[in-house]
Amino acid sequence: MHSLTQLVAEELAVPVQAGVCDFAAQIAAQYGDAARAVLFYGSCLRSEQLQGEMLDFYLIVSDYEAAYGKTWLATWNRRLPPNVFPFQHDELIAKVAVLSERDFHDLNRPAASAVSVWARFAQPSRLVWCANEAARVSAVNAICGAAPTLLNAALAFVEREVDVLDLWQSGFQMTYSAELRAERKDRPSSVIAFDPERYERIGAAALHHTHIANALRGGKIILLPDVDGRIALEKNRWPSLRRRGKLLTIARLGKAAFTYAGGIDYLAWKINRHAGTHIHIRPWQRKWPLVAALFLVPKLLARGAVR
Template sequence: MDAALSKDPAQKRALEVLRARIRAVSAPPLSEAAQILVDALGEKYPGGAIVFYGSGASVSKTDDPANVIFDFYVIGETYETLYSSPALRLANRLLPPNVFYFETPSSFGTLRAKVAVLTLAHFEKLAGEKTFHSYFWGRFAQPCRIHGADEAMTARLETALAEAIAMFCRQSAGLMSGAFTPRALWLAGLAASYKAELRAEDETRAGKLLDSYGDWAETVTAPALTLAGLSNSVADGKITLDAPPPSSAFAWRARAVQGAFLSVARLLKGTQTFKGGIDYIAWKIKRHSGIDIGVTEWERRHPLLGAPGAALRYYRLRAKRKGA
């Protein structure tokens, strides 16, 4: 937030409300499966914080954990402490984040996760108003759990997450008119953020996520708008802004254009950093279709070159199954 705005007493109170809500999300014990992954990641990245977010933090409560891909961010102090590879450090700075496939054995079977890596300072910048695209603040506006961080890092992460919520709500408010419910604002914002990343989510996805988040939207939206500099009042479950912001529809369209390039660039980069990713894709295909495409050692060593062959094999096996 702007330094002048941060001195506003109402915004300071709103920030503390949001930080308290974030702490409440992190307080309950993790599921056994998630804790196994957090512990394993803590061993791999000593001294870093583990931020648990996304559908794995909500839907996985009822699903078989061996059929869930969990989402984590590892937050460290410097890229030098996170990586020994200069190439990985450079890639993380130029096109964040680096994303890796991670798996660990457990009594549930193999547990799988996507693990993204950032430094704390980079995370603070990307999750706030200094970043135009919603890739980061759109994610971290949703409930997140912080694990393994010391007190100072926890405080900075809580503030960064609060600012992500504020940025998301401010940009989503520009899509609303008149009084609106928190749920309506979040549905509009999530739908816009999906389009900005070219994510093929069906129309029910955002609603299901909000349902799994409980009262998250209802408890964070008003203070987040206050933190974003949008004074508001709440009556009968609806929020009215004292001074409605300009429409953000054009900004969201621009994010969709930008997102098309970023999505392709991250996909291409991911073929180099998402080690084991082709095995994850094969696992996911088998899980959803029952088709085992198999993965060769050559494809594992050269995922970018091997992907077309694996895809062709899948289509042939699918056609054979349909013919049978």
Template structure:
């Protein structure tokens, strides 16, 4: 039976969002939202801190969803930068009960988020992130909450649907998710070691297996006991490979441009990137005062040096 909508996946996401939020995370999200002139539709908490529950000496990851960039920012430059090359990324620190809570947050408009979870979006960064566990906070109203849940459901569908286009024989949940994660990691400048896709799958195996069943129903993927009478043509086999090749080219270029932009918009960006790279790849980066004074030029030099040393895939 073909399912006409993502409703069952959406309901699954809404159920996930019932989980309790640590006080430190809630307060950090509220203080970040205060920076955007009442334009926040909701804030999505995601990443390793959500998966593990560890907060102390970690950096929380948020996506701030806003109405429009012009309404969110007082600075025309920041609004333009977010429009031309989304998202803008910022760093935030706040004290909660005597503990320093550190956060990194990206800003996307409601329209950009809705587009970037769809399969026609060449860049993988949003749909690859939000097929993973997340938690919506500070939703403006119930309509907005349901709408963003539908977008997150679409991200799950896009992730597996795009991988099934490439590897239509992958029917087992583990093969689907691990293969999809590895493909999307290869389409960005990532510092994670090989095997990260399997690690993410195993952290929430029951969740991903449950989603696999829902997505396969939506996509009408069923076990086929007999080989198809008509084999796909060479063009049909080649098209998904070309699309994934284009995703890799797009991802590398866009990731590099975002790094350069972040060096201008992200306070402490060079230091944060050095910490992130060392944490995930073990490659040590010495950040000097000169690099902090000239972040764009230093960021370009740093990129090529780290590429040679194997910090990026």
């Protein structure tokens, strides 16, 4: 069986459409020597549909001061990562999240203060641009923390044994509940169903790196004696992770009002697409996006459009 590092490296290297790589190179060029890697992930990676969709990229930079000419952008990226910006290239549009190499590594580990990064990179992604071999290795090492972190969280709530795919399902349900999400309730299962063999393969390798002791026997994950109390530690941190995750979602929306041109329109588009709503943004809401978000979020929660 291949190691987790080998599997992650191979997955990151799978080719994508040329347009995605060209787009990634354009993004990196905007940040000069600070750009280290560009990762492509999300629904467009799965569907391979680019036109008319919003592509998702993560740009990894050496550090925030080197990436920005404005001190306040570096400060906000450090205090409330990531910063998110819109990009357009050759009739394609994307949102680009910016993280430093250090933050990208740390936010894919169990000590992360929120689930958003490791929940996303436990799913497939592609390394579509990198500065050099050291940057590639750094990206692989960072992402190797994502799947073990997610599966370890899910293991804490297993009774005694569980199938590998069911454990992934539980993990994604937990992470979706720890953010304000517009996607349907069946989204975790649809993500896994797109490539179940991938999740079995990555899962088997990642289980060797979880803190909670387990053994894989005949396709079943069996919990081993928890001599260090790791299960209780993991269970106890989840209520605060859920509360913090939802608050961070709102805080990032507020930050995007200042860093993301057209952010309120993107928010409406995403909710309409995933929740089947018909939100129309008015001119005053574009002028005052933070105020608009504060009005919209409670209404959407009440209607169940976001959870």
